[in-house]
Amino acid sequence: MALLTWSNEYSVNIQGFDSQHKKIVDLINELHSAMREARGKDVVGKILNELTSYTVFHFAAEEKIMKEHNYPGYNSQKGEHEKLTKQVVSLVDDYKSGKTVLSQEVLQFLKDWLINHIMGSDKKYSEYLNKKGVV
Ligand SMILES: [Fe+2]
DSSP states (O other): OOSOOOOGGGOOSOHHHHHHHHHHHHHHHHHHHHHHTTOOHHHHHHHHHHHHHHHHHHHHHHHHHHHHTTOTTHHHHHHHHHHHHHHHHHHHHHHHTTSSOOOHHHHHHHHHHHHHIIIIIIHHHHHHHHHTTOO
16 A cells, blocks of 8 residues: 555645645655565665655745745745755665665655645645636
8 A cells, every 4th residue: 555645635726736746745655665565775765866856856846936926935935945855865865874774764754744845835825826827
């Protein structure tokens, strides 16, 4: 069973961002399967690299749209993105250096990390951006 299942309650009402969030859900689920199947460090490392680069891409895409539409929460959301990026980068570094192993706790952390991002900050931009015609 997948670790994370997409639910409509996660929708931010903007199609492009929903599909980017779904891609991050998929990557976290891929990590979960890789852990359960005891896949090697190269496989896990590759997924972690993809998670990092996709996250950076996703945050930049959100920031671009927020900025274009003068979203009032832009600065705080940008700060939140920086914090979340640091968290995932340090997790990947710790994994690569052998300081941490991919565990249930790490996956739970990533799951919370993503859900808190969507539910805690992204949900706030939905109404504002929808009104600006971003759907
Ligand atoms: Fe997001």
